[in-house]
Amino acid sequence: GDSVTQMEGPVTLSEEAFLTINCTYTATGYPSLFWYVQYPGEGLQLLLKATKADDKGSNKGFEATYRKETTSFHLEKGSVQVSDSAVYFCALDFGNEKLTFGTGTRLTIIP
Amino acid sequence: NAGVTQTPKFQVLKTGQSMTLQCAQDMNHNSMYWYRQDPGMGLRLIYYSASEGTTDKGEVPNGYNVSRLNKREFSLRLESAAPSQTSVYFCASSGSGVGGYTFGSGTRLTVV
Numbered sequence: 001g002d003s004v005t006q007m008e009g010p011v012t013l014s015e016e017a018f019l020t021i022n023c024t025y026t027a028t029g030y031p032s033l034f035w036y037v038q039y040p041g042e043g044l045q046l047l048l049k050a051t052k053a054d055d056k057g058s059n060k061g062f063e064a065t066y067r068k069e070t071t072s073f074h075l076e077k078g079s080v081q082v083s084d085s086a087v088y089f090c091a092l093d094f095g096n097e098k099l100t101f102g103t104g105t106r107l108t109i110i111p
Numbered sequence: 112n113a114g115v116t117q118t119p120k121f122q123v124l125k126t127g128q129s130m131t132l133q134c135a136q137d138m139n140h141n142s143m144y145w146y147r148q149d150p151g152m153g154l155r156l157i158y159y160s161a162s163e164g165t166t167d168k169g170e171v172p173n174g175y176n177v178s179r180l181n182k183r184e185f186s187l188r189l190e191s192a193a194p195s196q197t198s199v200y201f202c203a204s205s206g207s208g209v210g211g212y213t214f215g216s217g218t219r220l221t222v223v
Contacts, residue, residue: 036211043214043216044201046212089153098159099212104153
């Protein structure tokens with residue numbers, strides 16, 4: 001079945017460091033791909049998305065590119081801030097509006 | 112714009128008690144979902160409703176029932192709570208197309 005595999009956490013970085021959180025997927029066909037973020041005590045929020053191969057989603061300085069050849073959608077940010085500390089979830093959707101989530105990666109940024 | 116509203120935010124139940132978690136959305140979305148979130152397991156789909164009047168089982172439906180009361184409201188009921196149902200529960204909704212979900216802020220449930 002369809003699945004999403006995320007980089008295991010937790011991830012701890014210093015402020016202004018470069019961030020990569022890996023995400024790969026297994027699916028028959030070409031799903032849409034998403035990154036969600038969950039701040040402490042809150043629900044998930046859509047961070048960015050890409051709906052077809054080679055699309056790049058971006059928001060709040062985060063970017064992810066839909067790589068069909070490697071079935072990946074890695075999340076990157078060039079310079080993280082303390083306010084980026086959260087749990088990040090990769091997810092896929094085949095347009096039937098049922099998202100499949102990864103297990104989440106907890107990110108902590110140290111000042 | 113309130114988005115997705117869940118009540119209550121916190122609840123403690125004794126084993127065997129019943130309760131209903133409420134969810135309402137004001138975005139005129141057709142689809143609504145209930146997920147549970149457990150440490151190390153991400154989000155798992157309990158039930159979903161693709162439209163008013165329809166409901167379907169997700170990955171972990173045992174021990175739960177749902178009601179899609181109208182287009183706005185989708186409730187989750189635990190008939191006889193068990194400690195294994197201790198979790199954080201999230202309701203979400205989505206419209207047509209690939210726009211992603213809007214989540215509520217969650218209900219933290221503890222069953223003792």
